[in-house]
Amino acid sequence: xxDREPKIxxxxxxxxxxxxxxxxxxGVGSLGALTFQHEADEATPxxxxxxxxxxxxxPAQTGAPVLVTVSGGERAAAVRRAVDELGGIGRFVxxxxxxxxxxxxxxxxxxxxxxxxxxxxxxxxxALCKEAGVSKIVVADVSCxxxxxxxxxxxxxxxxxxxxxxxxxxxxGMFEEVELGGVLGRWAVLKPVFEATRIINVPVAKHHGTSRxxxxxxxxxxxxxxxxxSNLHRKMDEGVADLAAAFRPALTIVDANRVMxxxxxxxxxxxxxxxxxxxxxxxxxxAADAWAAxxxxxxxxxxxxxxxxxxxxLGSLQLPDADKRELAL
Numbered sequence: 001x002x003d004r005e006p007k008i009x010x011x012x013x014x015x016x017x018x019x020x021x022x023x024x025x026x027g028v029g030s031l032g033a034l035t036f037q038h039e040a041d042e043a044t045p046x047x048x049x050x051x052x053x054x055x056x057x058x059p060a061q062t063g064a065p066v067l068v069t070v071s072g073g074e075r076a077a078a079v080r081r082a083v084d085e086l087g088g089i090g091r092f093v094x095x096x097x098x099x100x101x102x103x104x105x106x107x108x109x110x111x112x113x114x115x116x117x118x119x120x121x122x123x124x125x126x127a128l129c130k131e132a133g134v135s136k137i138v139v140a141d142v143s144c145x146x147x148x149x150x151x152x153x154x155x156x157x158x159x160x161x162x163x164x165x166x167x168x169x170x171x172x173g174m175f176e177e178v179e180l181g182g183v184l185g186r187w188a189v190l191k192p193v194f195e196a197t198r199i200i201n202v203p204v205a206k207h208h209g210t211s212r213x214x215x216x217x218x219x220x221x222x223x224x225x226x227x228x229x230s231n232l233h234r235k236m237d238e239g240v241a242d243l244a245a246a247f248r249p250a251l252t253i254v255d256a257n258r259v260m261x262x263x264x265x266x267x268x269x270x271x272x273x274x275x276x277x278x279x280x281x282x283x284x285x286x287a288a289d290a291w292a293a294x295x296x297x298x299x300x301x302x303x304x305x306x307x308x309x310x311x312x313x314l315g316s317l318q319l320p321d322a323d324k325r326e327l328a329l
Contacts, residue, residue: 051181073329075120095133100196119155182242207264215292286315
């Protein structure tokens with residue numbers, strides 16, 4: 001637990017109010033790529049609300065790879081090397097912008113358990129954004145267990161604050177309902193998503209008992225209110241693909257330092273975790289998850305939602321060699 005006095009008193013309160021985060025999401029519009037129809041939506045095409053798309057992608061850069069993987073080294077060095085290889089942090093965030101860093105902080109677990117994003121990876125991403133001169137950096141997630149305990153025990157609370165970010169926990173009034181389309185329909189989404197100029201997705205790669213893998217695209221569960229997220233398990237693959245259509249980050253950085261290879265997503269013990277000291281960074285969320293699948297001995301074909309996202313035009317299942325770089329520290 002941090003040695004400072006926490007600024008919240010229960011899981012319905014958040015650490016710091018987020019206000020004035022700057023410009024709204026750029027490039028928001030209707031994607032229309034997926035064809036799944038929400039079961040409860042009886043609106044006609046003429047009256048249906050178009051789905052909201054939170055699109056904070058950056059333009060392609062000639063000569064830059066699409067996917068960079070780094071093995072070994074300290075986590076901060078691995079993050080910096082991967083981002084530099086993709087074109088540098090200045091490609092993804094600019095001075096004066098506001099940035100949402102979205103880790104996986106779903107579970108009341110220590111870093112050694114591999115259930116949440118490694119706090120050193122989160123801190124490294126925040127530090128790079130600070131160097132770029134962004135106006136505000138927010139780290140937020142909607143946890144499955146008690147949010148305060150998840151952020152404390154994962155080490156992400158302290159790591160993010162020490163690196164210069166504001167940490168936001170879910171609270172009443174911190175969500176706004178929008179139409180997300182597909183099997184998702186209308187949903188309450190965490191307000192920092194609306195208020196960020198750029199979003200960087202920083203998931204952990206691990207096993208999941210239903211979807212078989214959780215990495216970048218499934219990490220968007222953590223921007224939805226938790227009242228009915230369990231309902232998505234009925235059509236999880238379609239739901240994850242729809243989430244990938246709705247939330248389009250500037251960059252995805254996949255933590256694979258300690259990989260939970262079984263009993264995910266929460267884990268049971270240290271025997272479920274293997275130390276890999278790997279990290280992947282990509283501008284293509286489908287390619288990032290396809291790489292993450294290999295960490296569990298799977299291919300993209302084994303993970304249904306990856307195929308659905310690729311079919312919807314959200315990314316590539318297989319990249320040419322020129323678009324991939326493997327580095328070692």
